[in-house]
C-alpha cells in the first residue's frame with residue numbers, strides 16, 4: 001500500500017518544549033489510524049506538521065510523496081482542527097458551498113450534510129447551531145472536497161452519544177469507500193470503534209503502534225478486583241481504585257500479586273481478574289513512560305508502585 005503521509009525522525013520544538021521527539025510514522029492508503037495520547041502528548045502538533053501548518057524543527061514530513069506545504073498536494077486532504085471558528089451569520093449550506101468551492105471535485109451539499117446528520121439544518125444560521133451541531137459541521141467540511149485523506153483532531157469533542165455515532169458513521173462510510181483517516185481522540189471507545197491501528201503517543205514519542213488488541217497484549221495489564229480491608233504493598237501494581245466497596249488493582253503480573261496477597265495473610269473475598277480496557281492499558285503505558293523518565297535504573301522498584 002502506498003504511503004500517503006510520512007514523518008521521518010521528526011522533532012518539533014516550541015522554545016524549550018519538545019512537542020515531538022524523533023517521531024517516525026507512515027500512514028498508508030486505506031488505513032484508519034487512531035492517534036491516542038494524553039493532553040500535551042503532541043497529537044495536534046503531528047497533525048499540524050502533516051497538513052503543512054507547521055514545519056518540523058528537524059526530520060522530514062511528506063504528504064502524498066511531496067511537501068505538505070505545497071497547495072496542490074494539500075488539495076487532496078481534509079482537516080478538522082481541534083477548534084474552528086465558523087462565521088455566525090452564514091447558513092449551514094452556505095458555509096459548505098463556500099468551502100467546497102475551493103476544490104475541483106466537490107461533494108454535493110445535501111449529500112454531505114446528510115452524511116453527517118445535518119440535512120435538516122441546511123438553512124439554519126451557524127449562530128443558531130448547538131455546540132455539537134457546529135462540531136459536526138466542522139467535521140463534515142473536512143470531507144467537502146472529496147479528499148483522499150482526512151485528519152480529524154478530536155472530532156467528537158462535545159458530542160452526545162447519538163451525535164458521536166452519527167459522526168462515526170460518516171467517517172466509516174468515507175473509509176469504506178477507500179478514504180484514509182488519521183484521527184486523534186481522548187475517547188478510547190472511539191479508537192476501538194473506528195480504528196484498525198492505534199498509535200499511542202506520550203511525551204512527544206510513539207509509545208506503541210499496532211492493532212488495538214496488540215497494544216493491550218503488549219502492555220499485558222490485568223485488573224484484579226476484590227473485597228478487602230487495608231492491603232499490604234503488592235508487586236506490579238500500576239494503579240489502585242476503590243469503588244462500590246471493592247478494591248481494583250491494575251497490575252502487570254496478576255499471578256504474582258495474588259500469590260503475594262495470599263502469603264501476606266490479608267483476608268479478602270470476591271476475587272476477579274479480567275483483561276483491562278484500552279484506557280487502562282494506555283494509562284499504564286504512559287505512566288511507565290513517565291516513570292522511566294523520572295527514575296534512574298537503580299530506582300526501578302518504585303516504578304511498580306506508580307499510580308495511574
Ligand SMILES: Nc1ncnc2c1ncn2[C@@H]1O[C@H](COP(=O)(O)OP(=O)(O)OP(=O)(O)O)[C@@H](O)[C@H]1O
Pocket residue numbers: 014017018019037038039040041042043044045046082
Ligand atoms: N504554539 C505553541 N507554543 C508553545 N508550545 C506549544 C505550542 N503548541 C503546542 N505546544 C506544546 O507542545 C506540546 C504538545 O502539544 P500538542 O497540542 O501537540 O498536544 P496534544 O497531544 O494535541 O494535546 P491535547 O490532547 O491537549 O490537544 C505541549 O506541551 C504544548 O504545550
